[in-house]
Amino acid sequence: MGHVLAVVIDGIIYSSWLFIIAVGLTLIYGVMKILNLAHGSFYALGAYAAASLVGRWLSAGRAPFGSYAMLILAAILVGLVVGPLIERGLLRFMYGKDEIVLVLVTYAVFLILEDAIKLVWGVDAYFVSEPYGLLGSLSIAGLTYPVYSAALVVVSLLVGAAFALALKRTRQGKLLTAVIQDREISAAMGIDVRRVYLVTFTLGTMLAATGGALTAPTVSVVPGMGVEVIVLAFAVVVIGGLGSFAGAALGSLIVGMVRSAAVHYLPAVELFSVYAVMAVVLIARPKGLFRALEARKI
């Protein structure tokens, strides 16, 4: 029983981490129809910015608990600077082009940002592990878990709840839903689609950076760290259905649980398990679990 509980807890923690990253990817696709390969770089930028800010904060001898504020500040800064820069400076010139062209454009952005990271931060690793251990640990089912992991779950729940409420209960959310449904009709009805795109891309960037900033204390922040993440995040949104928030949540949960069960019971198939699930889902529902089938437009 204790073992099963450990599988569930590990699965939930991993799912939460994945959801924070994947929800930004699905948001950008849902609204803008862009498969954003640069999402992994935004995640890495969040991690680097967090490492720099937390490092400066702690080396200045300030209160260690303030490092959590630095993690959040890093995500906000990356979102507010990089998101508008790329959306206004590059992507807006590409709207209306084929989705494949936009994939290639974001891939180019990904490559540019990977090199930009190396130029700014070098190739050496950064460590900011203090926030990871600062909150202490708790014992569940005979295993020790850092409270930081529980905080990660809380953050992902807050992100999910905020999205659900914003989309259903706020005017801006309803406008966003309208743009997701039909961009042209929304524009004809007077919605400022350009502004919606800008806000969406900034929010998506901020979410990726949040994932990176919250991951920074648990890893060595190194060049290339965004590559692995983007592959997993794509698996999640493909399982859930591209552009679906509920799909991103369910996809994260499925991937997290399957991976956790594989690690505990059959470690040899851990790598294979996530992609096996993705293949099975795509065979049964080619558009993912939560994406409605579209009528063919003639």
Add this chain to the structure above:
Amino acid sequence: MARPIPLFEGLAILAIASAAGAQQPAGAEVKPVKIGIVTFLSGAAAGPFGVPARNGAELLVEAINAGSLPPPYATKGFGGAPLSLAFIDEAGGTTKQVSEYRDLVQRQNVDVVVGYISSGDCLAVAPVAEELKKLTVLFDCGSPRIFEDASYQYVFRTDAHAAMDSVGAALYVTELKPGLKKIAGINQNYAWGQDSWNDFESAIKALKPAVETTTSQMPKLLSGQYGAEISALLSGDPDVVHSSFWDGDLEAFVLQAAPRGVFAKSTVILTAGETAMARLGAQIPDGTVIGARGPHGVYAPDNQLNRWLRKAFFDRYGVAATYPAYHMAQALLGLKTAYEKAGSGAGQEKVIAALEGSSFETPSGTIRMALAKGHQAIEETVYGTTKTVKGQVTVVNVKRYPAEVVNPPEGMKTQDWIKASLKRTK
């Protein structure tokens, strides 16, 4: 996705080459030896592995060209021939590395390739080296399969393979914990990780047949998140946890596992842990068993070459030399020995003949090309246990294992040797 040589490295190459040229007397026409160096210059492995190796190459080649190395290497160049370097980034996977290798040999016309940290890259490149008939020295990768599953004429490896690390680790922990009952492992899911774990588990079971394996975790290289794996390790309550993790994975594992009590509940042995000592410092918990893939870094012997390397490396780069720099030194000094034994202006075939079965001095002691018909090195190995002293991580309870004890004999595969003979070596 070919990676061009960055400006900084390009300038470094020119500087080294021109410095080398400046050493030649006017009118002398000694053909330079162009060496292609392949090491991680980007990605997670760059900081702890690739860059120290590149720095080691840069430092050694400058000293060789200047003739400023301590004896027995106080002569200039390779038998008077100056050296020039062409650096290639090892990041990008095996397919890219095969392309880069062909480019180095066929377009850049290097005389010798020294490279490869990743065992996957070594396994991919070795057959291509044979096809192109180009002298290639593998300087750091560890998979025993390179020479145990194939035979090469043009390929050498001047560091010992992973059997040494795994068998040395097994000997150390069985001596440290005579009552050892349960082991577990977390290793990367590719050639190096799988071979390391298989050899360690086999060696432990040869030494102590009743030992049980609670779990063998094989996460993907660079996966970064080990929450579930750490739970699986903790659940089995093993006496010893073995890991051959390296690069950012090693550091992430230590950062995630230490707060969860893995290091407190079990003795953790990190066979490539020496590269993280300076970077993580006291974040590596006391009592962790650390390897350096041979007598390198903190375990290097007190000889003249090592004193030179330690000082020159620290003075130049501001950090201590770790084992990738030592492995690079082994490759370059092995080549210098071979080129000079072959004689001035000797062709590649004579250099290969001179390197086969040779012995040469290095900052890590004597290296002997004793396996795979003289193409695979053996060396002693060393393990110790971490202890933090005044905020600095140090090693205590250091044990050295002679090369013959931790390496299989010529003509015998590692697994066969472990199963058949290891008990007798104890």
